[in-house]
């Protein structure tokens with residue numbers, strides 16, 4: 001029993017440490033992606049321009065961390081700075097939920 005409680009505390013502690021926000025609303029994220037991100041990253045998360053990365057299947061925590069870094073100026077890119085500055089925490093959680101939910105398959109070269 002004590003070890004289960006300890007495990008739960010560890011899990012929650014880790015969530016707090018890594019800054020995991022409440023799971024975003026995927027459909028709300030789809031709307032944001034469709035309105036603000038698709039030109040460069042695609043609605044499906046496959047990049048439309050060579051300088052933009054694919055976002056499909058990227059982890060939710062990584063997407064959130066990078067979007068917050070662009071918003072705060074910790075990470076800079078002339079295109080992303082403009083996009084990220086008006087995103088709320090909810091927008092970030094939602095759009096991260098959308099792109100991380102897309103299933104991808106990979107094929108290694110022979």
Ligand code: HEC
Pocket residue numbers: 032033036037038039040041051052053055062063066067076077079080083095
């Ligand atoms: C005008 C084009 C453009 C638009 C629109 C745009 N992005 Fe980007 N995004 C980029 C580019 C270019 C980069 C690569 C930045 C770099 O080289 O550091 C990038 C990087 C990112 C990254 C970092 C990915 C990684 O692998 O580190 C995330 C996350 C991201 N964009 C999310 C979004 C989201 C979410 C939206 C919509 C709200 C959006 N972007 C809209 C061009 C765009």
